[in-house]
Amino acid sequence: MSRMFKKIFFLSVASGLLLASCSNNPSKTDGGNASIDTTKTAAELKLDNQGKQLMYAMPSPVEAAALLKSSGAKFDIANLNATKNVSHYTTGSSRALNLGVYATDLVYANIFGQTQESAEYFRCANTLGSALGIKDAFGEAVYKRMNSNMDNKDSLMAIIAEASMDADSYFKENERAEGSALVATGGWLEGLFISCRIAEKSKDPILMNRMAEQKHSLGTLIALLSGITLDKESLPVLEGLKALKVEFDGLELKSDESKPAKAEGTNTIGPKKHLVMTPEKFKTISEKAYELRNSIIK
């Protein structure tokens, strides 16, 4: 028995090493293969050149919506993906992408106090989540909690944040790194789309600069997607994001002339600078964003 145990132990260690080495592989995007690579561990976890586990935190739709609101943006349902489109999404990739889209729409509706719209977008997230096998993240119990807290925006936001985390955790626990990355992608794209639409109408430079800041999460998203095997439906999305990044990389970084406001007792990292979004750059970036976002929600 002891001999058998030693053999099992040895094989387990060997398997573990094999799995760890799989997660260090460079980009494995495959143009012709529609299968999902299920032997990888979480896509975000690799080893850096010092042998330390390196993880890229996914862009947060909860924070993106809060950023928009803090910029003075107003709610407009025309900026969101129509709820009736939920029946269009029948493949794994389109469902994962649009779960991210609807989760962002849900957060956006909630942060602006739109309770009816929040409920409708929650139902869309529930529909797609169920189709993907995520029973509990946006399930009935969560819906009841939301209903009980409709008057408390902070509690609602916490509930939605927890639901997003549960969905993300489900993908990771079930070795479905592609699902996790696609949900993040759909969510990020929807956030960018909404930012562009609002900035386009208002012409407010503060909102345009907010949109420019999405550059920072874009690099993370591309790194995430490049580390997993994508199917034919998802590959064009990665290519579209790379084309967007080229435009974002062309934005100028300028120092603010005024002294940074610094409250007593706070820690501020770095000097005050901002990315400059010119009207020409805005036009190019927003057109690419619209095209890419509309390609995944159709």
Next chain:
Amino acid sequence: MKKALYSLVILLAMSTAALAQCKGLVKKNMTKLAPYTHNGQLNSANLKKGGALKIQISCYTGMGYRLAVCGDDALGKLVFRVLDETGHEVFNSATNNNVSSWDFNVGTSQELTVEITAPNANAAANGCAALLVGFREPTSAAGRPM
């Protein structure tokens, strides 16, 4: 061959259980973020003595952040440090009373790297380490919006 497959299944099952345990640990420690709002992300991995977990996060101008670190008891007191985009260390918990959380703003939107280690763990210890990220609109020390 059968034995190899059996072992692989056990290993995968253990990994899955570890991830579920990580989620439980994160949920248990969410209260550390109050009054900041959790960003809804699960940033966690298995850690052991001598190992390190680096997490790259995006931070935006105009927002205040709280980073809170938590881990399984077996890992002992975790140490975390924050590096800016140039790799310069801007915070180290080991030289700040070994705190488990840190609040800050950023002058410019940027990527930061948070590195978590378990120097106080036993040699054989192995457990979940997680980073919780909370955000809010920045306020002055008196609690007023900046």
